[in-house]
Amino acid sequence: MRMTFRWYGEGNDSVTLEQIKQIPGVEGLVWALHDLPAGVVWPVEKIQEIKDQADKYGFHLDVVESVNVHEDIKLGLPSREHYIENYKETIKNLATFDVKVICYNFMPIFDWTRTDLFKEMEDGSTALFYEKAKVDSMNPQDLIKQTTSSGFTMPGWEPERLAGIEKSFEAYKGMSEDQLWDNLQYFLEQILPICEQHDIKMAIHPDDPPWSVFGLPRIITSEKNVERLLSLSDSPSHNITLCSGSLGANPENDIPKIIRRFHDRIPFAHIRNVKIYENGDFIESSHRTQDGSVDIADVVKAYHENGFTGYARPDHGRHIWNEECRPGYGLYDRALGIMHLWGLWDAYENVKKGGDSHAINS
Ligand code: CS2
Numbered sequence: 247m248r249m250t251f252r253w254y255g256e257g258n259d260s261v262t263l264e265q266i267k268q269i270p271g272v273e274g275l276v277w278a279l280h281d282l283p284a285g286v287v288w289p290v291e292k293i294q295e296i297k298d299q300a301d302k303y304g305f306h307l308d309v310v311e312s313v314n315v316h317e318d319i320k321l322g323l324p325s326r327e328h329y330i331e332n333y334k335e336t337i338k339n340l341a342t343f344d345v346k347v348i349c350y351n352f353m354p355i356f357d358w359t360r361t362d363l364f365k366e367m368e369d370g371s372t373a374l375f376y377e378k379a380k381v382d383s384m385n386p387q388d389l390i391k392q393t394t395s396s397g398f399t400m401p402g403w404e405p406e407r408l409a410g411i412e413k414s415f416e417a418y419k420g421m422s423e424d425q426l427w428d429n430l431q432y433f434l435e436q437i438l439p440i441c442e443q444h445d446i447k448m449a450i451h452p453d454d455p456p457w458s459v460f461g462l463p464r465i466i467t468s469e470k471n472v473e474r475l476l477s478l479s480d481s482p483s484h485n486i487t488l489c490s491g492s493l494g495a496n497p498e499n500d501i502p503k504i505i506r507r508f509h510d511r512i513p514f515a516h517i518r519n520v521k522i523y524e525n526g527d528f529i530e531s532s533h534r535t536q537d538g539s540v541d542i543a544d545v546v547k548a549y550h551e552n553g554f555t556g557y558a559r560p561d562h563g564r565h566i567w568n569e570e571c572r573p574g575y576g577l578y579d580r581a582l583g584i585m586h587l588w589g590l591w592d593a594y595e596n597v598k599k600g601g602d603s604h605a606i607n608s
């Protein structure tokens with residue numbers, strides 16, 4: 247397991263590289279050019295700037311999250327050709343920096359959806375919260391106003407990106423899940439050969455939450471659909487980012503089982519917990535199994551027993567100790583998450599080596 251940490255870039259993140267460097271076992275940054283809109287080519291000079299910053303701390307940039315897919319590609323419009331060409335150019339540019347994994351998603355219009363970015367928990371910490379009845383009854387414009395009024399935005403919810411939202415909804419009207427699958431397949435058929443040439447793995451992020459919101463089609467939602475996804479292509483470049491918290495918001499998704507089944511197609515693991523309530527609400531709890539609904543100890547076991555050598559990150563965290571940060575992306579709880587994941591990993595490693603505690607260091 248190769249531990250990484252998501253970083254939004256200088257001036258765009260409350261967490262510094264100096265701080266990340268002090269979290270045990272973090273070897274790389276999960277990064278992106280967050281100021282560029284979906285669909286443009288990522289210029290080499292801009293990638294170089296991040297590379298220079300990462301180099302100072304000895305971090306690799308093997309994993310990009312995300313190169314966002316332009317809406318016209320998801321919609322299957324004729325203009326997708328232009329955006330697919332741009333995507334290919336971006337892949338080639340990333341390859342010159344030795345990038346190994348590109349995370350992306352194929353969710354129409356919205357990235358992850360929550361109703362409360364700072365929901366207070368019993369212990370006084372706050373966390374990202376999803377209230378099902380609210381999403382089911384609210385119109386998306388109101389939700390956008392509410393979640394952006396705090397001064398923070400979630401990635402994918404930037405005001406610029408959401409400006410033309412009514413038009414986007416109009417465009418998706420009547421689109422079936424099968425059409426969205428076709429548009430994903432078309433996109434993959436174009437880009438996977440380029441990825442293969444450059445030894446890059448595409449790793450799609452599951453839908454969050456893993457069900458339809460606001461009547462939009464969503465497809466990366468379940469074990470069955472992960473199977474369908476992976477059957478779209480046998481290319482070694484066609485893979486999944488297994489996000490335990492996204493898929494785990496549906497109690498029918500058995501995350502350790504999904505990992506055991508598809509581990510050789512998971513180059514990138516997002517590991518976090520989520521506590522599900524009976525009415526369909528959920529909150530992002532601490533990483534510990536006992537605090538949420540996903541068996542994180544078994545998630546790590548599933549990776550460990552399959553000799554996972556891919557990249558991992560703690561994904562979101564709660565906001566604790568009065569930290570001011572991007573929703574879900576503070577330093578403290580994600581650092582605690584990393585130590586929890588290492589604790590589990592090292593213990594499984596120790597058991598494998600025969601239970602001699604000194605064996606961990608040998
Ligand atoms: C989120 C997403 O769960 C997550 O990892 O932070 O915004 C994620 O980065 C994208 O859906 C990946 O494209």
Ligand code: MN
Nearest residue numbers: 489492516561
């Ligand atoms: Mn995730």
